[in-house]
Amino acid sequence: MIIEDVVCPFCACLCDDIVVSVNGDGMITEVRNACVLGVRKFMCANRFKKGSAEHRAEKPRLRGEEVEYEDAVREAVEILRCADHPLVYGLSNTGYNAQRIALEIARMKSGIIENSESVCHNLFYQAILRRCGVSGGRLYFATLEQIRDKAHLIIYWGSNPVSGHPRHLSKFSLYPVGLYAMKGVQDRELIVIDAVETPLKKIASIFLRVPCGEDWRVAEIMRKIVSGDFKGLKTLAKGLDFATISTIAERMKSASSGVIFIGLGVLSSAPRNCDDAGCDDALKCVDALLSLVETLNEDGVRFFIFPMKGHFNVVGAVTLLMRETGRPFSVDFHNSDADFIPGAALRSLERGDVDAALIIGADPLSSLPRRFASALLKIPTVVIDAFESITSKFATVFIPSAITGVEAEDIAYRMDGLPLKLKKIVECPLPLRSDAEILRDIRDNLRRLH
Numbered sequence: 001m002i003i004e005d006v007v008c009p010f011c012a013c014l015c016d017d018i019v020v021s022v023n024g025d026g027m028i029t030e031v032r033n034a035c036v037l038g039v040r041k042f043m044c045a046n047r048f049k050k051g052s053a054e055h056r057a058e059k060p061r062l063r064g065e066e067v068e069y070e071d072a073v074r075e076a077v078e079i080l081r082c083a084d085h086p087l088v089y090g091l092s093n094t095g096y097n098a099q100r101i102a103l104e105i106a107r108m109k110s111g112i113i114e115n116s117e118s119v120c121h122n123l124f125y126q127a128i129l130r131r132c133g134v135s136g137g138r139l140y141f142a143t144l145e146q147i148r149d150k151a152h153l154i155i156y157w158g159s160n161p162v163s164g165h166p167r168h169l170s171k172f173s174l175y176p177v178g179l180y181a182m183k184g185v186q187d188r189e190l191i192v193i194d195a196v197e198t199p200l201k202k203i204a205s206i207f208l209r210v211p212c213g214e215d216w217r218v219a220e221i222m223r224k225i226v227s228g229d230f231k232g233l234k235t236l237a238k239g240l241d242f243a244t245i246s247t248i249a250e251r252m253k254s255a256s257s258g259v260i261f262i263g264l265g266v267l268s269s270a271p272r273n274c275d276d277a278g279c280d281d282a283l284k285c286v287d288a289l290l291s292l293v294e295t296l297n298e299d300g301v302r303f304f305i306f307p308m309k310g311h312f313n314v315v316g317a318v319t320l321l322m323r324e325t326g327r328p329f330s331v332d333f334h335n336s337d338a339d340f341i342p343g344a345a346l347r348s349l350e351r352g353d354v355d356a357a358l359i360i361g362a363d364p365l366s367s368l369p370r371r372f373a374s375a376l377l378k379i380p381t382v383v384i385d386a387f388e389s390i391t392s393k394f395a396t397v398f399i400p401s402a403i404t405g406v407e408a409e410d411i412a413y414r415m416d417g418l419p420l421k422l423k424k425i426v427e428c429p430l431p432l433r434s435d436a437e438i439l440r441d442i443r444d445n446l447r448r449l450h
């Protein structure tokens with residue numbers, strides 16, 4: 001059987017032109033159009049064999065011992081029932097329907113809900129909130145199709161799509177034919193700005209290396225050149241490659257339309273938690289980039305700024321929380337009138353204000369700074385994930401799930417906010433439920449006891 005128009009559930013590009021072949025035994029035999037990361041994710045559906053490099057868990061575990069599904073759910077419900085202030089964490093690698101149920105659980109338990117944006121793009125949201133609050137500033141954003149049709153100058157700033165979003169260049173930015181770029185790559189120019197050399201350097205017309213934490217100075221110099229304000233430029237440019245910076249600024253000024261794709265390379269040029277020293281510099285950097293794009297637009301050049309989202313449904317998690325609570329992450333239902341403070345949920349965890357955690361599709365023990373990960377090890381955790389991770393290994397209760405978008409259907413939001421349906425391609429070879437079904441079972445049992 002050949003299934004067409006499948007959406008790849010690996011990264012936030014959510015490529016929707018994947019073709020999957022499935023044999024009579026229900027095994028995926030071929031995946032066409034996907035990049036290597038996408039192919040690997042689809043092929044994980046075949047890998048249950050113990051001992052293989054990427055084998056998946058077959059049964060739930062309670063304190064490391066395999067148990068039946070009903071026992072695992074019972075224990076998970078008990079952990080959450082006894083908790084006064086649980087943390088619901090992760091959600092970026094799970095479908096929208098599962099996210100909605102996780103939010104219901106957080107609400108029901110007056111807990112905190114947090115997604116991975118709080119350690120990824122949180123400074124971007126802060127800078128936007130600050131600008132909108134102070135100056136009623138605009139966000140120059142567009143869908144990927146609009147960018148593909150209009151942008152001639154493509155700038156990747158602190159972002160390397162080759163490793164994180166391999167088809168981004170061919171589907172949405174540099175190579176595809178667009179309405180105003182009929183010759184594809186020949187009608188476009190690629191500029192790369194980064195702290196380190198990446199494979200993109202080889203295909204870029206200009207590569208600018210920026211010392212760590214100095215992106216804001218580069219953006220500010222460009223803004224000044226674009227607006228014709230040359231006062232204090234020499235001092236500001238001290239130690240930087242001024243010639244290349246001004247060449248890029250001139251290219252921006254003369255472009256008919258362009259886009260800056262910003263990545264974590266910019267946001268992580270300083271510690272990402274607002275109480276850490278250096279965060280002001282990173283915020284200053286995002287602010288300077290937003291000002292640069294604003295100045296270009298005021299000058300008549302249509303320019304967009306676009307954050308490169310990573311996990312396949314991180315935008316779904318943010319969209320849901322914005323819709324339901326008006327905040328993109330870090331929502332504490334125990335104190336819902338509190339001011340929005342990005343990262344507040346993780347600091348509650350660090351302070352010991354959280355007494356249990358429900359973790360869905362995330363590996364915080366690997367990805368969070370050590371102090372948060374250590375705090376997590378001190379409380380009971382319920383982990384729901386299709387894949388094994390450090391976090392699943394240390395979980396009090398681990399419930400393996402079917403792979404969303406391969407063995408279970410759901411909805412995901414592409415990096416520009418477009419919702420797409422994730423198909424069920426094959427039956428899960430083991431009786432594993434989808435994360436939405438597992439969360440539903442936990443929620444319904446909790447409701448009964450509430």
Ligand code: SF4
Nearest residue numbers: 008011015035038167
């Ligand atoms: S770019 Fe992302 S969504 Fe597209 S095929 Fe690769 S991993 Fe999948």
